[in-house]
Amino acid sequence: MAITPKISSRSDVPPFRVMDVMADAARLEAQGRHIIHMEVGEPGLPTPEEALARGRAAMEAGDTGYTLALGRDSLRERIARQYGEVYRLDIAPARIIITTGSSAAFTLAFLACFDEGDQVAISRPGYPAYGRIMKALGLAPLDIYTGPNTGFQPTEAHLADADDLAGLLVASPSNPTGSVIHPDRMAVLGQACAERGIRLISDEIYHRMTFDAPAATALAVNDDAVIINSFSKYYCMTGWRIGWMVVPENLVRPIERLTQNFFISPPTISQVVAEATFDCEDVLDDRVAIYAANRDIIMSALADCGVENIAPADGAFYLYADMSAFTADSQQFCTDMLEGAGVAAVTGLDFDERDGHRFVRFSLAGSTADMEEAARRLRAWLPGQRL
Numbered sequence: 001m002a003i004t005p006k007i008s009s010r011s012d013v014p015p016f017r018v019m020d021v022m023a024d025a026a027r028l029e030a031q032g033r034h035i036i037h038m039e040v041g042e043p044g045l046p047t048p049e050e051a052l053a054r055g056r057a058a059m060e061a062g063d064t065g066y067t068l069a070l071g072r073d074s075l076r077e078r079i080a081r082q083y084g085e086v087y088r089l090d091i092a093p094a095r096i097i098i099t100t101g102s103s104a105a106f107t108l109a110f111l112a113c114f115d116e117g118d119q120v121a122i123s124r125p126g127y128p129a130y131g132r133i134m135k136a137l138g139l140a141p142l143d144i145y146t147g148p149n150t151g152f153q154p155t156e157a158h159l160a161d162a163d164d165l166a167g168l169l170v171a172s173p174s175n176p177t178g179s180v181i182h183p184d185r186m187a188v189l190g191q192a193c194a195e196r197g198i199r200l201i202s203d204e205i206y207h208r209m210t211f212d213a214p215a216a217t218a219l220a221v222n223d224d225a226v227i228i229n230s231f232s233k234y235y236c237m238t239g240w241r242i243g244w245m246v247v248p249e250n251l252v253r254p255i256e257r258l259t260q261n262f263f264i265s266p267p268t269i270s271q272v273v274a275e276a277t278f279d280c281e282d283v284l285d286d287r288v289a290i291y292a293a294n295r296d297i298i299m300s301a302l303a304d305c306g307v308e309n310i311a312p313a314d315g316a317f318y319l320y321a322d323m324s325a326f327t328a329d330s331q332q333f334c335t336d337m338l339e340g341a342g343v344a345a346v347t348g349l350d351f352d353e354r355d356g357h358r359f360v361r362f363s364l365a366g367s368t369a370d371m372e373e374a375a376r377r378l379r380a381w382l383p384g385q386r387l
Helices: 017-030 049-060 073-087 101-113 129-136 156-161 183-196 249-262 268-277 281-304 330-341 368-385
Strands: 096-099 119-124 140-145 167-171 199-203 226-230 243-246 318-322 359-363
Touching: 017 330, 049 268, 073 096, 073 243, 073 268, 096 101, 096 249, 101 129, 101 199, 101 226, 101 243, 101 249, 119 129, 129 140, 156 183, 167 183, 183 199, 281 318, 281 368, 330 359, 330 368
Parallel strands: 119 140, 119 167, 167 199, 199 226
Antiparallel strands: 096 243, 226 243, 318 359
16 A cells, blocks of 8 residues: 655645735636736836847847856846945945845845754744745744834844844835835844844845835945845836845855755846846836825825724835724635725735734735726725724
8 A cells, every 4th residue: 555755844834815815806807807906016017128128139149048056247246336326335246146036035045044943033014935934944933023113123122032043034115014124223233133143134125115215225234134135026027036135255155055056047038137127227216106106095095994004104015004993804804805895905914923814915016097996996895894
């Protein structure tokens, strides 16, 4: 009698509920319903045409083989130049590592910086994949609650309250709240990590997508920090799966060895297109202005309906709203809103398994016309749901 081979316990991670919402929305669209998509954190506009043209030219020229494991030199040099232009930092191109999206960058960072059982602090609410990747790799994620009193971002006090931390992961602007770590607080966190020997990992994939002031990079306050960024959000390249890391010199070779074995190299054409997007920033900045307008439209609609507590949406393209005046079960609420109003959003349980039942995340990445229609639908449907 055959014995069924085992399935690893490390693969037993929760699903990403937003994917279930997408499936439900698709089912309704197949029935002829018009759905406003506010569930997915994906830019609603495509990769800029000028960058696509460079990619097509590279394919026609046969530039489709492997690159170096750390990425194309020209792209690494261009990213290093960007740190001088945007942050006034002089970063050696050798410290830039091109990755297969930010997801690969997180995996490489966790493997290079931590050993099995190490404890790494992450904010709650926060992007769910952080902790799930850590657990799959044998690390011990430590949730630290960050709410309105701290602007939904960690503080030095959180570090003081935690024992035996090997790392701290921050995200600014963050998903799901859109909150930003202001420069003075980033400096305090960077110094606190340096004094305690805590590895600071900074998710900066929503940089260049702030509405009032630029986001501060952790690289300016802690030279041992690991910076993770991506071409997915600001640069509108989600499906190209291309990102980057900035790491201390002593981590370059360990990460190079890991990526040689895990990924061989990042996708070549994606690197070509990514480099070209740096010449498209006027177009991309115009898109950020659209997200800011969308934020104002939906915030106004929610306020008109009596939603009083919304996280500080200083950047990215999300609103994280406390819907406890309307529901004690935000997952069911999102199902009802999809069916009743034709607006797809995602429960806060994806981002906070303890308190997320009170919250809903709305993505603002669609067109302004869609946001205006969503606002109209919310004003018509939401008041009738008040408890």
